[in-house]
Amino acid sequence: MKRSALILVCALFASTVAAAGETLDLSNTMDAVKAMQKIVCHTEEGKPATYWWTGKVYSRVPGEKDQLLFQYQAMNTRTCQVLSDPENGYGFRMVSKEALIYQDPKTGEIIHSWTNPWTDEELEVVHIFNDPVNSKYPTFEKSKWGPFRFPATFKDGRGWFSFEVPLFYSNPLAGDYQEFVGGTYQAIEMFNFFFDEAELLDASITGCDNTNVSWARISQWLPWMKMGDRAGQMIYNGAGKRVASWDELPAVLKDELMRVKPEYNTPPPVDDDRPNETSWTYFKKVIDAKRAAGE
Numbered sequence: 001m002k003r004s005a006l007i008l009v010c011a012l013f014a015s016t017v018a019a020a021g022e023t024l025d026l027s028n029t030m031d032a033v034k035a036m037q038k039i040v041c042h043t044e045e046g047k048p049a050t051y052w053w054t055g056k057v058y059s060r061v062p063g064e065k066d067q068l069l070f071q072y073q074a075m076n077t078r079t080c081q082v083l084s085d086p087e088n089g090y091g092f093r094m095v096s097k098e099a100l101i102y103q104d105p106k107t108g109e110i111i112h113s114w115t116n117p118w119t120d121e122e123l124e125v126v127h128i129f130n131d132p133v134n135s136k137y138p139t140f141e142k143s144k145w146g147p148f149r150f151p152a153t154f155k156d157g158r159g160w161f162s163f164e165v166p167l168f169y170s171n172p173l174a175g176d177y178q179e180f181v182g183g184t185y186q187a188i189e190m191f192n193f194f195f196d197e198a199e200l201l202d203a204s205i206t207g208c209d210n211t212n213v214s215w216a217r218i219s220q221w222l223p224w225m226k227m228g229d230r231a232g233q234m235i236y237n238g239a240g241k242r243v244a245s246w247d248e249l250p251a252v253l254k255d256e257l258m259r260v261k262p263e264y265n266t267p268p269p270v271d272d273d274r275p276n277e278t279s280w281t282y283f284k285k286v287i288d289a290k291r292a293a294g295e
Contacts, residue, residue: 022203029141030090032150035200036139037092039193041080042207048267049207051076052249053215055238056105062231067117071103072238073253074215076133077246081270089141093134095268100128101256110256116225126224126286129261130277132268159197165189172281173223185280187219207242214239223283 024031034043041049057070078096085091102125104111115122141148152161167187174183195211217236221227243249246265249257257264268274 024201024203026150026152026201029147031203032148033090033092033139033141034203035150036148037080038200038206038208039195039211040092040094041078043080043082043092044206045082046079046270047206048077048079048246050078050243050246050249051213051240052243052253053213053238053240054250055215055236057102058235058237060233060235066235068105069234070111071105071108072100072236073103073250074098074100074128074238074240075249075253075257075264077264077267079267079270083138083140085140088143091138091140093138093270095132095134095270095272097131097264097267098128098133099130099253099257099261099264101253102127103252108252110252114225116227118230119226121226123224123226126222126279126283128279129264129282130279131264132272132274133276134268134272134274136276154197157197158194159200160192160194162190162192165191167219172278172284185220187217190216209242209244211242212239213241223280 024035026032026035037043041047052073052075054071054073056068057072059067059069076096076098078094080092080094083091083093102111102114103109111125113122114125137143139148150161151163152159165188167185167189169185171183171185192214193211194213195208199205199208199210215236215238217234219234219236221230221232221234246254
């Protein structure tokens with residue numbers, strides 16, 4: 001091998017080693033955004049990531065003992081669009097689909113009908129199929145709240161952070177006079193993410209596959225339960241992890257999705273601009289379709 005060719009090979013090898021050894025600096029705003037992007041999805045645009053979690057749903061009614069209503073299996077498949085803004089710098093936007101399937105709390109079997117213990121009415125179960133669930137705002141190095149900071153705590157090689165999403169908006173099932181009589185949907189969702197510090201900071205790794213998640217939600221009754229204005233709340237609590245691919249989802253969840261929503265094996269396109277779906281807007285579509293069919 002000629003000396004010039006040998007020098008080129010050595011230079012390429014050195015650059016590859018250097019790239020593999022690069023570490024994200026969380027005090028740098030671009031690196032901080034990329035670190036968050038690795039938790040949310042991947043720094044490689046369009047590469048899919050999937051989260052899976054499972055848990056239980058309880059009722060809470062004043063003066064009554066809490067009741068275990070359901071178990072559930074849930075998943076979210078997502079990807080990210082890479083963005084660049086002349087004022088706000090590097091950024092990304094997440095697009096995703098999510099599903100939550102209710103199960104019998106004793107057997108774990110997927111349920112399609114449910115007897116309401118307060119009304120004794122047998123009801124059709126409407127599982128959650130929200131497509132899409134996209135970022136309302138992109139994440140950039142800069143925003144009206146100031147420079148982006150990665151909001152994590154680190155200890156013994158692990159990192160974690162929490163965030164809450166208070167929800168308060170007009171109920172899509174309400175009428176034209178909700179400003180006078182009410183008709184808002186109120187809930188709060190609480191997330192905790194736990195991840196490997198070395199995986200997060202390694203710039204050669206596009207996503208943090210070794211990530212665990214916990215999720216809790218306090219909300220009003222689901223519309224398909226036909227609880228009307230009866231006092232009470234629903235409490236969801238669960239935990240799970242990021243899985244390497246769709247194939248690693250548990251069979252009970254994957255098989256049901258392939259039966260009823262096979263399109264959930266891939267996330268939306270990165271430029272998806274559809275309005276977000278919620279469990280309430282999805283239910284409205286189900287009811288509207290039944291009414292249109294004369295059911």
